[in-house]
Amino acid sequence: MIPDLTGDVVGVAERLLGSRIITEFGDDVTSVMLTEVEAYQGELDPASHAYNGPTRRNQSMFAAAGTLYVYRSYGIHWCMNVVVATKGVAHAVLLRGGVPVQGVETMASRRGRVDHLTDGPGKLCQAMGVTGDHDGSSLTDGPVRLSAGTLPLGWITEATPRIGITKAAGKPWRFIARPTAREAVLRPK
DNA sequence: GTCGCGATAGTCT
DNA sequence: GACTATCGCGACA
Numbered sequence: 188m189i190p191d192l193t194g195d196v197v198g199v200a201e202r203l204l205g206s207r208i209i210t211e212f213g214d215d216v217t218s219v220m221l222t223e224v225e226a227y228q229g230e231l232d233p234a235s236h237a238y239n240g241p242t243r244r245n246q247s248m249f250a251a252a253g254t255l256y257v258y259r260s261y262g263i264h265w266c267m268n269v270v271v272a273t274k275g276v277a278h279a280v281l282l283r284g285g286v287p288v289q290g291v292e293t294m295a296s297r298r299g300r301v302d303h304l305t306d307g308p309g310k311l312c313q314a315m316g317v318t319g320d321h322d323g324s325s326l327t328d329g330p331v332r333l334s335a336g337t338l339p340l341g342w343i344t345e346a347t348p349r350i351g352i353t354k355a356a357g358k359p360w361r362f363i364a365r366p367t368a369r370e371a372v373l374r375p376k
Numbered sequence: 377g378t379c380g381c382g383a384t385a386g387t388c389t
Numbered sequence: 390g391a392c393t394a395t396c397g398c399g400a401c402a
Contacts, residue, residue, distance in 0.1 A: 225394070227394080234394070235394085236394075239388090242387080242388075243387075243388095244386080244387060244388085258386095258387095258394085259385075259386060259387090260386095260393065260394060260395055261383085261384065261385080261386095261393060261394095261395050261396080262383085262384040262385030262386060262387095262393080262395095263383075263384050263385070263395075263396080264384095264395050264396070266394065266395085268394090281394060283394085303396095303397090307395070307396070308394070308395070309395050309396060310395090310396075349394075350394075351393090351394055351395070352393090352394055353392095353393085353394095
């Protein structure tokens with residue numbers, strides 16, 4: 188079941204915390220619970236790739252809600268976004284990180300290490316095997332799927348300024364989920 | 377734990 | 390030709 192992607196992209200981003208991303212390539216199945224996302228308001232948002240209108244790179248951002256947008260960052264990393272809003276409106280939620288739920292060994296194999304598997308946008312894509320080949324695919328019935336979910340009890344969410352950008356950096360459109368101190372024992376290392 | 381820095385290549389101007 | 394929605398490593402605390 189795909190989460191509700193209607194309404195303002197900022198609200199959608201916050202609601203996506205706790206949802207699961209699932210990838211399935213042959214026998215390799217991985218899933219991650221989202222704990223860090225950012226909202227981008229397309230052509231209204233100077234920090235968005237879509238601010239200057241459609242280009243070759245960002246065209247799938249203009250597709251309908253539930254489309255996957257994958258782009259290359261710094262020439263070497265892949266980053267994935269969930270496209271929100273209607274066709275022609277380039278709102279999207281950048282998936283920055285999560286905690287491994289399923290397929291940990293597969294992710295460790297892809298990453299070449301056993302820790303810090305999914306705690307950054309580039310790492311998340313590498314661990315889950317997502318590349319530019321999947322740009323524009325459907326999150327409902329493609330190899331990369333989005334499934335509704337909720338955060339564990341005792342987890343809190345907070346809004347902070349976005350990271351790693353130079354324009355409109357002050358908008359509190361980055362959402363992070365984390366255990367409260369009492370639940371910190373559950374926190375992955 | 378935090379901070380600084382270099383690598384790297386696709387995309388846009 | 391410049392820029393980038395990052396990562397991983399080493400230094401230091």
